[in-house]
Amino acid sequence: MLSAIFEQIVNGIVSGSVYAIVAVGMTMIFGVLRAINFAHGEYYMLGTFGAWFAIEYFDLPYPVALVIGVIATAVIAVVVGRFVMQRIVGAPPETGVLATLGIALVLQNTVILVFGGGYKFFNGGYIEPVSIFGFTLAEQRVLIIIVCILVFVGLELMVTYSRMGKAMRAVSQNIECCAVVGIDVPQVALRTFILGACLAALSGVLTAPVNVSVYGGMGEIITFKTLPVIIMGGLGNVRGTFFAAMILGIAESLVATYVGLQFRDTVGFATLMLVLMWRPHGLFSAQARF
Amino acid sequence: MMSALDRRAFCIAMGLIGLGAASTDARAAEDGAVRLGIVAPMSGPNSRYGSFSLRGAQLAAEEINNAGGVGGRKIAITSGDSQGTPVEGVSATRRLIDLDKVDFIIGDVSSSVTLAMQPVAEDAGVLLLNAASSNPKITYGAGVGGFKWTFRNYPTDENRALVVIQYAAEKRGFTKFSVLSVDTDYGRAAVEFTKKYLPGFKGEVLTEDYYKEGEVDFRSVLAKIRDSGAQAIIMYGLADTTPIIARQMIEVGLAGKIPLIGNAEFNTESTIKAAPKALEGAVEAAAWLPAWDAPKSLAFVEKFKAKYRETPNNHAYVHWETVHLLAKAIEAAGSADRAKVRDALSRIKYDSAMGEVTFDDHNQARLPMILLQIENGKPAIKGAYSAEIKYPAK
Numbered sequence: 001m002l003s004a005i006f007e008q009i010v011n012g013i014v015s016g017s018v019y020a021i022v023a024v025g026m027t028m029i030f031g032v033l034r035a036i037n038f039a040h041g042e043y044y045m046l047g048t049f050g051a052w053f054a055i056e057y058f059d060l061p062y063p064v065a066l067v068i069g070v071i072a073t074a075v076i077a078v079v080v081g082r083f084v085m086q087r088i089v090g091a092p093p094e095t096g097v098l099a100t101l102g103i104a105l106v107l108q109n110t111v112i113l114v115f116g117g118g119y120k121f122f123n124g125g126y127i128e129p130v131s132i133f134g135f136t137l138a139e140q141r142v143l144i145i146i147v148c149i150l151v152f153v154g155l156e157l158m159v160t161y162s163r164m165g166k167a168m169r170a171v172s173q174n175i176e177c178c179a180v181v182g183i184d185v186p187q188v189a190l191r192t193f194i195l196g197a198c199l200a201a202l203s204g205v206l207t208a209p210v211n212v213s214v215y216g217g218m219g220e221i222i223t224f225k226t227l228p229v230i231i232m233g234g235l236g237n238v239r240g241t242f243f244a245a246m247i248l249g250i251a252e253s254l255v256a257t258y259v260g261l262q263f264r265d266t267v268g269f270a271t272l273m274l275v276l277m278w279r280p281h282g283l284f285s286a287q288a289r290f
Numbered sequence: 291m292m293s294a295l296d297r298r299a300f301c302i303a304m305g306l307i308g309l310g311a312a313s314t315d316a317r318a319a320e321d322g323a324v325r326l327g328i329v330a331p332m333s334g335p336n337s338r339y340g341s342f343s344l345r346g347a348q349l350a351a352e353e354i355n356n357a358g359g360v361g362g363r364k365i366a367i368t369s370g371d372s373q374g375t376p377v378e379g380v381s382a383t384r385r386l387i388d389l390d391k392v393d394f395i396i397g398d399v400s401s402s403v404t405l406a407m408q409p410v411a412e413d414a415g416v417l418l419l420n421a422a423s424s425n426p427k428i429t430y431g432a433g434v435g436g437f438k439w440t441f442r443n444y445p446t447d448e449n450r451a452l453v454v455i456q457y458a459a460e461k462r463g464f465t466k467f468s469v470l471s472v473d474t475d476y477g478r479a480a481v482e483f484t485k486k487y488l489p490g491f492k493g494e495v496l497t498e499d500y501y502k503e504g505e506v507d508f509r510s511v512l513a514k515i516r517d518s519g520a521q522a523i524i525m526y527g528l529a530d531t532t533p534i535i536a537r538q539m540i541e542v543g544l545a546g547k548i549p550l551i552g553n554a555e556f557n558t559e560s561t562i563k564a565a566p567k568a569l570e571g572a573v574e575a576a577a578w579l580p581a582w583d584a585p586k587s588l589a590f591v592e593k594f595k596a597k598y599r600e601t602p603n604n605h606a607y608v609h610w611e612t613v614h615l616l617a618k619a620i621e622a623a624g625s626a627d628r629a630k631v632r633d634a635l636s637r638i639k640y641d642s643a644m645g646e647v648t649f650d651d652h653n654q655a656r657l658p659m660i661l662l663q664i665e666n667g668k669p670a671i672k673g674a675y676s677a678e679i680k681y682p683a684k
Contacts (some may be wrong), residue, residue, distance in 0.1 A: 217334060
């Protein structure tokens with residue numbers, strides 16, 4: 001019984017890690033641009049498609065495909081960031097909603113037009129099960145947890161010590177002051193956006209081997225799972241996002257086991273409503289930042 | 291200024307493209323062809339079904355047209371995308387009826403969508419010939435049951451549930467089951483009918499879960515099933531999800547211990563390849579499969595492979611066969627008049643690859659289910675079973 005619960009918690013940590021890597025990009029983009037990126041799941045999808053393409057058409061090994069998936073997404077993110085996201089800085093909030101929703105439709109349907117709407121089979125990664133603490137787990141899932149920890153340590157260091165991290169924090173606090181002291185706000189916005197998109201793509205490629213199928217509409221559900229995470233974590237809060245993602249992942253896993261699989265998606269949306277009602281600024285901040 | 295001009299040019303260009311597309315649509319309707327609409331999920335999680343369905347139907351139309359058409363008229367197919375959801379299915383059906391002026395509709399694959407399409411076709415007086423939905427309710431409510439314009443050329447889940455559970459209980463000796471099915475009218479109804487027959491075989495359901503279309507994480511529920519002591523998993527699911535579940539069955543240590551029984555394309559080559567260990571011993575009742583040993587069926591597989599370089603699935607076959615069935619009904623009616631074709635259909639005796647097709651008073655075709663088991667990575671056919679459906683007395 002106890003080991004069963006422990007196994008479910010580990011399952012939750014794995015899915016939480018996936019949410020965390022996607023959500024942290026979305027929350028950083030919000031911090032800088034003040035816009036929820038509704039197209040965020042599409043970068044997850046693009047990364048996966050990039051890797052799938054590399055494996056299927058060029059027979060490349062999985063690690064190379066991973067790099068290609070992320071780079072392909074970065075290239076698309078540069079274009080989208082340059083022409084759309086940079087213009088959102090300082091624009092009214094509805095601009096961001098419409099622009100990113102539009103981008104989501106364009107990206108998703110372009111992929112469907114090019115590759116067809118059917119499910120593709122992702123043939124790569126490390127799917128052999130390994131035995132840990134008395135239960136089995138695909139190697140890939142262990143990799144996901146490790147990468148998630150590395151990503152968050154890296155981001156924490158970057159945001160605290162690097163010049164770009166400091167600029168990002170500054171822009172998220174006050175755009176006008178940044179402009180006055182000579183921070184290139186559009187440049188910071190663009191870089192944050194590319195970083196966020198790449199993280200989403202990384203998460204996509206990492207999960208593809210265990211999720212097996214790749215298809216054009218796969219990003220949508222990720223966007224909607226990510227929303228409750230970033231709101232729970234406090235918009236723009238990197239550390240909060242990590243814990244919120246883990247909480248959601250574990251809660252989903254326990255609900256799927258002890259209540260029923262059909263109620264799994266309810267968890268995220270129910271939490272979203274509760275958090276918005278009682279702690280709209282997130283679980284981990286004392287007061288609202290925005 | 292410059293960007294305003296660009297936008298205008300862009301709008302005009304898009305408008306022209308739209309006009310071009312519209313005029314090709316109009317052309318197809320003018321040549322006196324029999325207009326047939328195919329409603330199927332062409333995008334979304336079930337799009338694989340849709341693409342097979344449309345290709346099957348197109349192959350049949352091509353064969354008929356090359357042989358001179360029906361009564362000298364060619365068959366023109368228009369595709370409607372239901373995205374596998376009732377809302378989109380209904381609007382696709384309306385578009386086909388109102389804009390494309392089709393006389394006949396074959397659709398949809400998903401039971402939920404077909405159930406929603408029935409009243410639309412009924413109101414318009416357009417013949418809805420279903421070829422691939424298995425929820426029993428569709429024909430419970432057709433013919434003498436209500437909808438006069440709905441016909442179904444596909445066996446139902448009532449038949450399927452009985453065949454599967456009987457085999458699992460009598461031949462494999464299973465009594466303890468877990469349910470893991472898709473959360474739709476198809477998945478839920480199949481389980482409902484399974485439960486209706488379970489007590490007769492002293493079977494019990496230990497756990498019951500339904501997954502949403504697009505679900506990818508089954509570890510939690512599979513671990514629960516592993517610990518529950520179930521002997522088999524009753525699964526009425528989606529073909530595209532089967533490889534995901536099968537792979538995760540290997541991961542949590544279920545593979546080779548608890549087989550899948552039901553229907554979710556366990557017999558497809560690529561699915562078996564994805565997780566051979568998990569699918570070994572799986573039991574499935576299918577309306578058709580490529581290995582079915584009948585000359586007409588084997589000839590179809592060859593033709594389909596030659597044209598699309600892919601082995602057809604069940605949906606390709608049923609749509610191919612149903613287009614031929616419709617053509618036969620139009621021939622028997624002597625015209626493409628909807629009411630005459632409908633009457634011809636209810637009296638038809640059609641030689642399909644699965645045996646002779648006739649319709650009962652609920653417009654339900656009498657068709658067998660093929661029972662198969664995956665043995666050494668290949669589907670082995672265990673027989674074909676049919677049952678006359680006993681409709682509830684009103």
